[in-house]
Amino acid sequence: MTRTTPARPVSVEAVFPDLAAHRGRTTRLHPRxxxxxxxxxxxxxxxxxxxxxxxxxxxxxxxxxxxxxxxxxxxxxxxxxxxxxxxxxxxxxxxxxxxxxxxxxxxxxxxxxxxxxxxxxxxxxxxxxxxxxxxxxxxxxxxxxxxxxxxxxxxxxxxxxxxxxxxxxxxxxxxxxxxxVLHPEEVDTYPWAEDDELPAPLITLIDSWDDAQAAERGPDAPSYQCDLSIPPGWRVGGFPSWASTGPRTVDCTSCATPMRLLLTAGSDEMDADSHSWMPLEDRDPSLRGNASIQGGPSVVQPTRLRFGRDADLHVFTCPADPGHPPQWVLS
Known part of the structure; x- marks a missing residue:
């Protein structure tokens, strides 16, 4: 059975055209x-x-x-x-x-x-x-x-x-x-909006949009970090999420080259703030929001693994030489 990520609550690049230059791809693994x-x-x-x-x-x-x-x-x-x-x-x-x-x-x-x-x-x-x-x-x-x-x-x-x-x-x-088993699916992804992960004017624009959405729509409002940028759960490639630690510089210990994200192992496939990413196949179409998620632990916590205090494990490798030692970052 395939897994299909729902369309984002808003068109990301329609709201933030400058993000097109920073778009990446990640493969959601959807373990079940x-x-x-x-x-x-x-x-x-x-x-x-x-x-x-x-x-x-x-x-x-x-x-x-x-x-x-x-x-x-x-x-x-x-x-x-x-x-x-x-x-x-x-x-x-x-x-x-x-x-x-x-x-x-x-x-x-x-x-x-x-x-x-x-x-x-x-x-x-x-x-x-x-x-x-x-x-x-x-x-x-x-x-x-x-x-x-x-x-x-x-x-x-x-x-x-x-x-x-x-x-x-x-x-x-x-x-x-x-x-x-896995159900790989490629989706668009955008960098974490903090520190130097994106240009400062773009981060300011994102923060202002988030504030306006929260003021207009309350607790159900979409936000950039939770709904538009990086999907939760196990994934390959793309950008790291920095929810727990804030952005970190990860350089190769052998050659000082900036390392790339190989994969992310997630403690959960969703949480209260990221339910919009849950695939269509795991939802009851008659319900909305978090209440629509079906399948219980087999969908939300399918692997039963934990990393840190329910964090993500990011595995980084060296693009100059993949044989250099990897780095492990919890965030």
Missing amino acids: PGRPGMRDSHVGGPILWPDLEPWPVCHEPHQRETEAYVPDDIRSARAAGVWPRSRPWPGAGTPGEDGPVPFVGLAQFFRRDVPGLAAGPDGADLVQLFRCPFTHDPYLERRYRLRWRRAAETERAQHFLTAPPEVPMLRWEHELPEPC
């Missing part, structure tokens, strides 16, 4: 619970991984825990529509005390499925995203990893890993991704 295969682009499904290749692991010390969730308990509870039961953490309560911790495979994207996916090093056209399931002192930081591959070369492997290593317990229910 399903049964993806290892040769599919997906969130939370089986990762295409040759069985002779070591699975990525985290060797760093991890935050001590006192209670957690068994992955199979999480899966059973989700199937039953209930919250899983937590269990006391056995032993001394250090997740990595018996050795390295395997990363959790969060997602993989093939360029053949996802328009706009930037090329990786040496022409790689498959990217896989991993996260350590535990936090790291002193600031409860997370560790992520990207694995780039050439899809055709990888698919020629004789055997693939069907049961990757898994930690026996997870600190949070939202560490385990729900397997989701």
Whole structure:
């Protein structure tokens, strides 16, 4: 089933003609619970991984825990529509005390499925995203990893890993991704209107328009940031949203080149301020606004993953050399 973003509440470039010069494209991924295969682009499904290749692991010390969730308990509870039961953490309560911790495979994207996916090093056209399931002192930081591959070369492997290593317990229910199929859709997108993301006169015009809309239409008024610029949820390419932190400069640590946004992993597919982006296929046409959204958690929180305090995880790569280390920014 396709997913179709509704027309914006107003014609963006009719209201702000100067934005035409700043228009970009992003691919909304629209993850929805399903049964993806290892040769599919997906969130939370089986990762295409040759069985002779070591699975990525985290060797760093991890935050001590006192209670957690068994992955199979999480899966059973989700199937039953209930919250899983937590269990006391056995032993001394250090997740990595018996050795390295395997990363959790969060997602993989093939360029053949996802328009706009930037090329990786040496022409790689498959990217896989991993996260350590535990936090790291002193600031409860997370560790992520990207694995780039050439899809055709990888698919020629004789055997693939069907049961990757898994930690026996997870600190949070939202560490385990729900397997989701994707419904990629390209849409227009415009930069965040703050600081140097757009010319100052244009930002002033946008702010004035927002104020006028709010004065005229009240709490249901559209706004540039929420309704016209950047869609919520999982997406590839386009512009980062800076709702939590404000704009940041992200330069390559190897060559100082300004980095580009590879992908965004969203904690939610919508919130109270961004419901206008919810696809037509997930709406009741007889209702309006937020009340029209159908499908509950499978639509609003399909992947069950969380990033920071319900933030977006932006993954940046170097356009000069995709082999340079990526950067991870929560906003």
